[in-house]
Amino acid sequence: MELNDVLAEVRATVGTVTTGVVTSAIPALARVDPHRFGMAFAGVDGEVVGVGDWDEAFSVQSVSKVFSLALVLAHDGEALWTRVRRQPSVHRFNSLSELDGDCGIPRNPFVNAGALVVTDRLLGITGHAKESVLALLLTESGGGPYVDHAVAADEQAHNHRNSAIAHLIADHGNLHHPVEDVLAHYTGHCAIAATCGQLATAALFLARGGIRANGERLLSAADTTRLNATLLTCGTYDAAGDFAYSVGLPAKSGIGGGILAVIPGRGILCAWGPALDTHGNSVAATLALSTFTSITGWSIF
Ligand code: GLN
Numbered sequence: 001m002e003l004n005d006v007l008a009e010v011r012a013t014v015g016t017v018t019t020g021v022v023t024s025a026i027p028a029l030a031r032v033d034p035h036r037f038g039m040a041f042a043g044v045d046g047e048v049v050g051v052g053d054w055d056e057a058f059s060v061q062s063v064s065k066v067f068s069l070a071l072v073l074a075h076d077g078e079a080l081w082t083r084v085r086r087q088p089s090v091h092r093f094n095s096l097s098e099l100d101g102d103c104g105i106p107r108n109p110f111v112n113a114g115a116l117v118v119t120d121r122l123l124g125i126t127g128h129a130k131e132s133v134l135a136l137l138l139t140e141s142g143g144g145p146y147v148d149h150a151v152a153a154d155e156q157a158h159n160h161r162n163s164a165i166a167h168l169i170a171d172h173g174n175l176h177h178p179v180e181d182v183l184a185h186y187t188g189h190c191a192i193a194a195t196c197g198q199l200a201t202a203a204l205f206l207a208r209g210g211i212r213a214n215g216e217r218l219l220s221a222a223d224t225t226r227l228n229a230t231l232l233t234c235g236t237y238d239a240a241g242d243f244a245y246s247v248g249l250p251a252k253s254g255i256g257g258g259i260l261a262v263i264p265g266r267g268i269l270c271a272w273g274p275a276l277d278t279h280g281n282s283v284a285a286t287l288a289l290s291t292f293t294s295i296t297g298w299s300i301f
Pocket residue numbers: 025060061062063093094112155162187190253254255256280
């Protein structure tokens with residue numbers, strides 16, 4: 001079956017999803033039409049195909065955590081894992097539970113607590129975490145992604161929970177920059193807007209064993225495998241078990257409704273639908289990805 005036909009069948013299966021709720025955490029995102037849907041596949045050979053609203057920019061939110069983590073792993077390697085663990089969490093992505101008992105060492109790099117530590121480390125490496133994540137997205141996608149400053153400002157104005165998480169980590173000595181700086185850079189890279197096609201293309205290094213668009217190496221093959229393993233176990237938060245069961249791919253979700261999924265050796269999928277389930281994962285994107293892997297058999301299992 002041709003990829004375009006697979007995507008057409010996925011679109012028909014997803015239809016107009018009527019379950020799920022658009023995030024209310026960030027007012028600027030609460031206004032997005034819940035019926036938007038798009039999906040793109042970027043192949044390791046350069047082929048990019050899409051369906052629906054795959055060329056419309058949306059707020060990447062936590063999908064940006066893949067790129068911040070990749071930059072830190074590229075620099076620090078194993079040393080990062082003294083500051084953040086690699087265990088799935090049974091709590092929501094923005095939970096404060098476990099942090100205090102775990103001495104401010106977050107459960108994994110994809111829950112908000114862990115991503116704040118990663119952003120703090122990226123600030124230490126490059127001096128400007130938000131710009132570094134955007135630069136990686138721009139070079140790997142070939143252009144297009146941008147920071148939506150209205151979304152960033154809106155989240156900053158409603159950031160009590162992330163602020164509490166960051167202060168608790170700082171109290172345990174696991175933040176090395178001022179809490180306000182870490183929050184501003186974290187919120188800034190979450191507020192990057194990109195299309196499904198751009199995001200899928202930008203993440204191709206994860207399907208190519210760590211090799212960037214220009215042929216240079218970003219990550220070692222081993223670190224790429226391990227990043228993908230962490231995505232499988234932690235990338236969709238406390239629903240990672242169900243996601244692995246139904247989709248079978250390493251993936252990262254965001255409350256903007258995007259989900260990026262890695263098919264090692266083949267390519268990257270990115271699906272977008274703004275309405276979320278109770279775990280904060282897109283209902284339409286999850287259904288689209290599970291339909292895609294059911295048709296193609298391209299899960300990692
Ligand atoms: N910026 C959002 C937050 O920090 C990202 C959460 C998400 O996409 N799951 O809560």
